[in-house]
């Protein structure tokens with residue numbers, strides 16, 4: 001397959017960025033989007049040009065490193081997949097594809113398509129550790145947890161911290177990410193001792209990092225590669241109110 005790519009190039013956060021057009025050919029329909037960018041970068045390196053910088057690690061939808069806005073959509077076409085899981089057969093032969101980094105104030109561009117997502121790490125750090133000793137695996141399994149709560153906590157724990165929810169939201173809100181991180185512990189007995197402080201500190205950090213308020217458009221849920229439900233945002237709000245009352 002061959003494609004025309006309009007890719008955002010930007011030397012650093014302070015530099016002025018622009019779209020640069022490239023042609024790429026001989027791409028397998030089964031190649032991932034990142035493998036297609038590898039083909040482009042190999043060509044650029046051979047010509048002595050600066051390759052396009054983009055973030056990636058596992059390339060199998062686990063680590064949350066990858067994240068591109070492809071044709072205006074966080075993680076591109078399709079549902080429930082990260083950028084590294086998008087296959088080139090999803091695009092028409094000869095298509096023109098626009099590729100941009102996450103656009104959000106708390107995610108400054110480091111270079112080209114790579115943004116600094118450490119704001120999400122700082123929210124996690126603000127949440128702190130679980131202080132209770134959970135013991136070995138058999139001990140932990142001995143703590144009774146209702147099946148429904150365990151399932152919901154596991155669903156929340158599927159969040160890979162990619163930041164697509166922020167990129168998809170017109171307010172640049174991190175509510176879906178924070179709600180997943182709060183939910184995974186609020187639903188379990190092991191998360192109980194710090195339940196109040198955790199939600200207060202994470203919300204405070206989220207606001208301090210400059211993330212916006214929930215836009216109520218559900219764009220976050222629509223683009224989340226792990227299909228984290230906005231129901232977790234409802235729980236986050238309840239947890240926050242509860243923490244203020246108790």
Ligand code: SF4
Pocket residue numbers: 158159160161162163164165166176177180220223224225226227228
């Ligand atoms: S909630 Fe979904 S979109 Fe947001 S960081 Fe987690 S996995 Fe990514």
Ligand code: FES
Pocket residue numbers: 055056057058059060061062063064065066082083084085160
């Ligand atoms: S590279 Fe790890 S989730 Fe895409």
